[in-house]
Amino acid sequence: MNITKTLEAKGLACPMPIVKTKRAMDTINSGEVLEVLVTDKGALNDIPAWAQSGGHKVLEQKTEEDVLYFYIEKA
């Protein structure tokens, strides 16, 4: 998996992780992958739901030491 861009959204509370993810997504091209690091647990449901609503694809997600990692391919 080629990561085009990484977004550090650790420590941010809802809605900022999604707001920033959306902005970062606007800067990459279709088919490219955005990595998002977030600590707000709300993101666990919200990022996949947001991605789905925009047609983006969550290729992988994992949790390491309270940090959530998402890899999202732009539609």
Added chain:
Amino acid sequence: MTVNKWTAAKVARKVINKEELFILDVRNPDAFEDWKIEGHQFEYLNVPYFELLDGVEEILPKLPTDKDVLVVCAKEGSSVMVAEMLSEAGREVAYLEGGMKAWSSYLEPVKVADLENGGELYQFVRLGKGCLSYMVISEGEAAIIDAVRFTDVFTNFANEKGVKIKHVFDTHLHADHISGGRNIAASTGATYYLPPKDATDVVFDYTPLTDGLNVKIGSSQINVNALYSPGHTIGSTSFVVDHQFLLTGDILFIDSIGRPDLAGLAEDWVGDLRETLYSRYRELAEDLLVLPAHFMIIDELNGDGTVAKRLGDLFKENHGLNIEDEAEFRRTVTDNLPPQPNAYEQIRQVNMGKITPDNDEQTEMEIGPNRCAVR
């Protein structure tokens, strides 16, 4: 336009007074479907906040202009954002301070009755979670039954009333919410009682709550009488307070009955549940006012905000008390049970003292409805 901030207490008054309210819930559809602020006269629109990042124009026509609009999310942040966007679009709206997290935590104390010699009985209604706790006050003393984990609410209330908390009871080992009983007892020096059959795995000291235990509150005759009534759990115990009130715990609710599967196998306890509801309770006076530990739907609230109904009326109206055929009863309470409460196994571990999560983790565990009943 101004953005208003509403407290959970203000929303609670809207629920109890059966006022109108339009709720714009900006959480995920899953979260909304699972659990929302229920009101008799509430209308809802659910649009996740992340679909509104580019603007709120699309939903403007769906929002009424002739009634209050409250924006709600999980913790507050997203509702503030959406409320500000609506305000910029010329709408006056409010958001819920603290979001559903605050709603889940809010307790509304409602007086059920005056007792003899200036005594009082209060029900603490946790509207967001459907939990009901009780405080019996008499002559400078208090007993608390099924306290939820917001212990300050109870200790502050006792201070305001000028009474000393002497006895703290849990009718059973709860699986849907974290008990505040043990902490209240520890901070006030009160005795903490738990049914021994539910407490085989607890890691702290407690006083056994056994059938026939009789505790007097104050020096007069206001007493709290324990009645062993298994079925939701094997230790579940009810109380008859002042010969007038039947505190049923999670055995009997207003419009439903307790489910037998949250602490073990439904098959094992369904017989106990039947025995309690169809024999033990039948021997009690029908004029007792039933005060349960939960409500499931907002229609179970009385006009004054209490959740209470005469036992004789429940024998007539509650479906769970009117299943003649034992096999059918067995099927009703063991088949097609609703989903279990969120994190119920972890919550039981907390209530046994085996794990001690921090406040945020406790909040997370208690998200969602209580789901202790079967209809």
